[in-house]
Amino acid sequence: MKRATNQQPRGITWKAFNHLEDEDFVDDIALLSHSQKDMQEKTRCVKTTARSIGLKISHSRSKVMKINTKSNSDVLIEGKSVENVTDFKYLGNYLTADGNTSREISARIVMASTAFYKLKNIWKSNRIMKDAKLKLYTSHVRSVLLYASETRRTNQRIESKLRGFEGRCLRRILGIRWEHRVTNKEIFERTGIRPIVEEVKKRRWRWLGHVLRMSKSRHPLIALTWNPKGSRRSLYSNGCLRCNLGLPVQLSSNLQHYDEDLECQTVRPHLLAGDMYITNIYFPPPTPSPLKSINTHDHLIVGDFTKLGVCRHGRSGTGARGPDDRKPADLDKQVR
Structure with missing residues (x-):
């Protein structure tokens, strides 16, 4: 990558006198530029350099994300246009051009619900102690919901969704029905689990x-x-x-x-x-x-x-x- 990007600065302005040209994660390369012209030229240099050492850019797995730009020009690889996307999934997270995490939060709740449902026989069992059930919940369900929560949106709407999901899970584990009229505060006192919103803030x-x-x-x-x-x-x-x-x-x-x-x-x-x-x-x-956005599999990111x-x-x-x-x-x- 140094051979391909050191010829001329075409990346985004990163520090006072430095540019951020690319970010690499194993065999995934993310290129950054402020314009379509610079991105196209940089892509050409990377393709030429990769070919000299026996590597090839996968056209089908490459994507372009345009951020705050009106340019309609496509980035070409070997004469073929690279698909333009507004969001993509990377390392288990949905990343979007506008920074909206609604889809990611919904997907996390669905995955956590699936993990919880797979253990339904354990939650129903009277032979398994409550402490064992709570440990299984923390390790198999809650961990799915908290994945990459350090940089996730935590406004009131999303906090309400997280509280609601965890409340339903804990009530199911403890065998508490709605007519029992048990508050969430009492549930957390019984289980000894830190509320999920506080856990997100802690992380x-x-x-x-x-x-x-x-x-x-x-x-x-x-x-x-x-x-x-x-x-x-x-x-x-x-x-x-x-x-x-x-x-x-x-x-x-x-x-x-x-x-x-x-x-x-x-x-x-x-x-x-x-x-x-x-x-x-x-x-x-x-x-x-910038670090998390550009660590994508063969993604080219161009724009303002x-x-x-x-x-x-x-x-x-x-x-x-x-x-x-x-x-x-x-x-x-x-x-x-």
Whole structure:
């Protein structure tokens, strides 16, 4: 890939003087460009370089995702147009051009429901103790629902869906019917299981802590402060990437200061234990980060990456108040 992309910068602007040309995962290659012309030329260089070492790009398995672009031109491989898509499934997750995760959440609930139904004989059995059933639920059902939940949307609507699904499962395991009038709070007290919404927040904080402790050259850390070229409309519905990861909006413009907070002996243990959460902050739909979006099997991504929802420092859009405009002094009101 270095031989194919070092000839001329055709990637997206990643750092002040650097470009992100591609991301590779095993034999999957993702190419990025701001224009169709650059993408076509880069694809040609990759095809030529791959052929010189006995490799070939699979046309049928290659896809193109256009993000916030009006170009109708196709990317060609050996004279054939590559299919344009608005979403695709990668590593068990549905990724979309607009960052909408509705399909992904629905698919996760369906898969978790299927896993729960396969164990219906266990839930009905009176010979199996409750603790054993709960362990099976946690390892075989809940794990399916929580897959990649660190960067997933957690607004009120989705939280309600997650609570509803888990409530139905636990009531079925405990043999509680609707006429018993048992509250969810009492169910969690009986089972000793952390509510799934709190578990999602805990995982988000732990993952965010790992990212903030990475070296400054790592892509996940760069993605938190990445400012794409161009502009996007005011109050874009998908929000910014930092908000999607659960990063306190007051500190999103100063990651170094926030990293010091994570290392604080009095704060970090509570964050890692999941005892400290952000409240009164809207977590918008998770926009695929550049790292996660481009690790696709032979996917070519072209377009204006401002639609990924990564807001600039200061004001977001025209005349709108961005999340970075808030005062750091309000942190105590948001964190408990």
